[in-house]
Amino acid sequence: MKKRYSIPLILIGLMIILNITARLSRPFADFYVTRIFPYISDCISFISGLLPFSLGEMLTVAAVALILLGIPLFLLLLIFAKGKRRKIAAFTGTFALWIICYITVTETMNCFIMYQCTPFSEKYFPNSHEHTDEEITDLYGKLIKECNELAKEVPHDENGCFELTCDFRSEARTAMKKVGEKYPQLRGYYPKAKPIHFSYFMSQSNLTGIYLPYTIEANYNDDMVRANLPSTVCHELAHLKGFIQEDEANFISFAAASGSDNVEFRYSAYLDALEYVHNAVWENHVESALPLSDEISDEVLCDWFRFMPENYWEENADKEVISTEAVSEVSTAAIDTNIKMNGRDDGIRAYSMVVDLLLDYYYP
Template identity: 35%
Template sequence: MKKGKRRHKLWIGMAAAVVLLNAAAWNSTAFCDAYIAWIFPVWVNTYGRITGLFPFSVGEWMIVAGLVLLGCAFVLAPAAALAVCIPLPAFRRIRGKCLGMVKGFYVFFIWTLLIVCLVMTLNCFILYHASTFSEKYFGERGSEAEGTYTANELILLYNEIAEKCNTLSRQVERDEQGRIVYPGGLLENGEIGTMEEKAIEIMKQLGETYPQLDGYYPSPKPLFFSDFICQQYMQGYYFPFSMEANYNDVMYILNKPACMCHELAHLRGYIYEDEANFISYLACIQSDDIYFQYSGYLSVLPYVSNDIYALQETKSSAEWDVYPIRLYEQVYEDDVFVTQEEWDRINGKAIFDTETVDQVSDAFVDTTLRVNRVEDGMVSYSRVVKLLLQYQRIQAGQEEGSGW
């Protein structure tokens, strides 16, 4: 009896901690900033190192275990009720044992649920209410660079990205079929490292400019269920409950460098997708690896291109001083999520229809973002264009010696 009361008090305490932490996060940016600066890195350096010892994605299998646990919870409740209601003498002998096992299961289930809520609060929900990347590092320069951007600024940004893509598309190594082959990245110690090692290195290098990005990074991990992730049209996931950066191992290779850096950015406290996109872009284009550079430019090209298309529908080209340059055909071929061969293989053995999986995934991600005060949901990914334009203005101001 005493054990049960003590357990209930612990449950109430954990639930109260979750509520209070979320309330503090929603009402105090300073609290969130301090948490990210001093507490959040502790989880990455401890728990992240432990899960990093495993060569596979721990979080991915945690999700599988969670789904099994949830399924059992739904099945056992009516089964237990049925056992209580059946008056047959044969069932009376085992009824007590069965109910004891069911009770034990639900005690475990409640513990698991509370721990998940607490971990998600500490490693995800609080991060949504901290200062943004631009507020933290652009400061007054960022405020001055905000506002309405002209058509010419957008086109100049597009042209810079497009020109880099055109150039890099002819420099990367390819196989006989024209597909990109990554030979490994040259690390600072002079050795040839893996793509994962290179991603960690360039993120640490970016941390020299933006200190919050400095620190320990666990190695990005490929997802075992990458085929299913393809059906969601997702490149990767940050798992707060395992402190892991995960990437889709089936998608076209050129997506992987930027994706790895994007997911690693989440591990430094930048949970917003547009900020992770921007950080990934900066890390990639400032690296000495042409594959990462190409991946970085390609990762933002669709977002900027979409804004160019929208611009063409609202403003006459007669008002422009500059015009978008043409992309090489090779860039269009490289800008692919999954090759057609892989799509044929995935759809040929898929249990669920890809369109249905994509719709459910989009609805889930969109709802999750909106619940965490990201009012435009999945559209927030495209806000990276605003950050790119803001950064472009700041860079231009620095070059002109304007005092920015």
């Protein structure tokens, strides 16, 4: 076998072995994430962080362009360059194989292995138990109270909605370093999160942020309402420290933002947590908690469960190349499938499982 094929195939084979080893041995996954991945993450995120734009997004755009333009070009060359067909096929095959190798290596080393680690609750809440309706009712009340009080302290725009005024990218790094004092795996270097240029596509996908393992970058949707930004950026930065499970990243985001010295971050944290707990209360028909919904202040009601600004979809209708419904369905299915393939049967519901971690945190 020629060297140009053997090296990428060997690397792909090695990644398959690492994936299987991680699935069969949790200690191996834990060792990798705590002892090896921090060096990889700090190094690559520092280099990619030197760029003012999202390198991962640019690579994704390049990949799409390569598929749309490269395949027709390849076919045309095969048709018209009769004397060079073998060389063209060999070059194209080698190039495609190295791309597959790069994706396999970065997904395995910077994402897949982390799914097999010891759950956050087992590491930090060893005495967690089955929580009662009384506890979730009490938590619901506490979050409502915190949100009501913080809503009076944060800035508001002319419509009475929350207005973000702080340097949230720098504050997020500070908040994450601070929470790292409590949860050691979160210690270390943090790059600044980056906005996605094609944020409208993220909006269509119902995404507030995204972690790109190809370049170890934390990215956020720059079009969404600003109340979501602090908690979203902290969530994505948590992935850079090996916490790949979505409920765990959600909890870390809450712990970091709620512990921030900045009131805008604290408000974002409690607002995000309140939405998840509110959904859990109503989905599970926790009778003792339902009446508490009436205590939510008008200021909070103006901010919660808001994804995009008013009239966003109407004002950006000209950007819609593929229908929002189609993009949303494909995105949801892709996320759900990815999580399930990595051993989490909850699929996309994993995001909302943060309620269990919040209950473990408040009622250990």
